[in-house]
Amino acid sequence: MNAFSAAADGSVRPVRDRRPWALALLSLLQFLIAVDVTVVNVALPSIGAQFRSDVADLSWVVTGYTLVGGGLLLLGGRLTDLLGRRRMFLLGAALFGLASLAAGLAPDLPTLVAARLAQGAGEALASPAAMSLIALLFPGPEERAKALGVWGAISAAGLVVGVVLSGAIVQLLHWRWIFGVNVPIVALVLVLTPGLVRRDGSGARERRRLDPAGAALLTCGPLALAYGLLRHSAAAAVAGLVLLGVFVLVESRTRHPLVPLSFFAHRVRAVANAATVPLSAALSATFFLLTLYLQDVLGFTPLQAGLAYLPFCAALMLAISQVSRLIGAIGVRRTSVLGLVLTAAGLAWLARLPDHGGLWADVLPGMLGVAGGMGIGLVALQNAALADVTEEDAGTASGVQRCVDQLGGSLGLAVLVGAALGGGAVRVAEFRTAFAWAAAALVATAAAVALTARDTRQRG
Template structure:
């Protein structure tokens, strides 16, 4: 750890660490913001490029598919080539891709830029998580730091919905990407001053490039096949994912050891996450279209209409650690699924000419509360039984599953809505999402772990409220690694 010269060295060192945390969190805020910042702008983008709703899904899923598919590889590259180096490279790629997205002359260019943004996330996020773990080696302060980082990430998801409407109506939809550039430039200028240079590294395990390629290409083929109604592409996607399992079973240094795929508790948590994330992504996407295309809100009003969603989400997040401490992650996740199901059930009855206060707001609040409680409880369950050595892999798998599940669900359910058309299509998509969430609850009830009574004196607040844990395959650094970095 570097201590700046002058009197009061320890406080200055703490100041530097907090400044580093703020800088890393700033970029993560932008990365999370870009998951949702396109939502309210989608009708405007569709009108500009004369694109149907099913094609517009790529503007959302292109980012999350590539980001989720390459996340584990990004962590391994970070281990191999250095944390600061990969953070700067990922941030730079994210900035360039954002500039290209904002200037895109057509929809294919915009989608390609979103792919590149996802690749930037896959490099920067694991590096940032690992840098935080190194800067805060003591377990309690590390948990607090990662909790702040994760909470700011959730804030980015929420802010994206609000800013999308404000920017689209008051400026131009292209600025939803353009705002990333100056902020990321600030990050790039300050990072070398705050983050120590990477220490020399010894020999590292080789990269599982075939596994990473299969994990990215499989979902891409699936989504393409679903969106374009192309059975050969769907079959190819399934075959690629099956090949991924075979490769991971045979390689000496897999991205995902098969133990993480077959461990019952973690497998159930990740499987349920797929279904919940699919439902949540669909709700975000379709509600923004319903508010503008059916109720008649403009982009600004549609963005502001999500303020109650934000309030319900943050209220749920503020209570989830206490719930987990009181009743356990399994029951807490079931509560989250129940609230989500109630919200989706309300939205599945959307009328052809609806009212925001009566027909949208109650369902929106239920989905938001279910999201805040359910996803964080499932993240907790996905780390069941992990050790210091494999926590990074477990968290990386969970984050990838979250993003890939949301992308696949969005492709399937928006496809359903588009095929049927009109508000009837919206209702059918929400009904299918509700069915998936109910199925997830049944799986959790039947196959999930039984919650044990918390140990006496356990601190429920020690559960990370932001869902962030030491990074995907970048792993929590061991003591030797911390010492090497501290000497840099």
């Protein structure tokens, strides 16, 4: 029996006995996608040494992946609704796998960057498809919260595992294997998916045109803005803002937008997506800045720096495992606020990092606070961002949520890291400033969510 069965009206119905396997498969690819967000960080010096590239050029190996992925996620969500969830999941997985192979075999840095851009495009197709499949596979509020908690836990674990895995692979094997390990796992996903996830019914989808202009603007705008922030180029930053403004204008006037602006009239979704931006930015900046602090200030080796994130991972998993219970007890709004406040508290602790500190007293308490807050806050906001989705807009809602997560993390990282590394050198005082800004932004976000969001409780 398949995970999905087709009803007489052409819609897709879940079959319970295979759903855990389908969830595991969908989460496996998302794990790889999350791993590839962070796996390159520790490997960058080795890549730069082989290709004789400077830090400025190498930065696009990291930011190109997340910005292209985030910029195209809305298009991916739209394609998911129009062309079918399983079809787009398989297409995105195949593109991600082929791009991983190309990255592992890249003869020079431009080829590697191009492969990373293609990986981001694969994510943009596969991730909203997987998220919308989960939303429809688990239609009940409580079971959806649990399923998204599993999906979010595996995705978040991938971010941490990427750091640990990168150090181990670079030290024991070669940096090319950080991409090569993706290939056999993606092949397994491609082989097993048709047996676990049945194709969508064709009768429920309305054929409408796409919005390539909107997708191009939403990709190029953040790329230009991030370049301007990281390189302190006012012209590039202004160009990015102009492109984003044109995107809003185009979306308000086109007959077939990537996402109708009326979509944001749903208050719970709008607040959840807006609150995701500073939370994702804080997570991205924490990974980047703490990795630099551990290696360049505390003198950790790449492998030691990766292993230092294991307590973070454990705290994150524990927090995520409790989200569905918290939502059932105190509602989505209060759970979201709790996550935001805990994250802000962890960042406030990191804002006092000494110039010559230690892992246990100076880094770990703040790291655990951020981990617990992220685990609670991101999953609660993710759950709220899918409130009241239907067969017609599940992919769009998933694409919007993933888009704000990716772009918020990338652009927030550019803002905070651009400030922290203004002179190109590692200065702990500027790290403290970046963490303090991130904490203040989350306190303001928590207050806004508490005052504006409608509260709900999950019922089984």
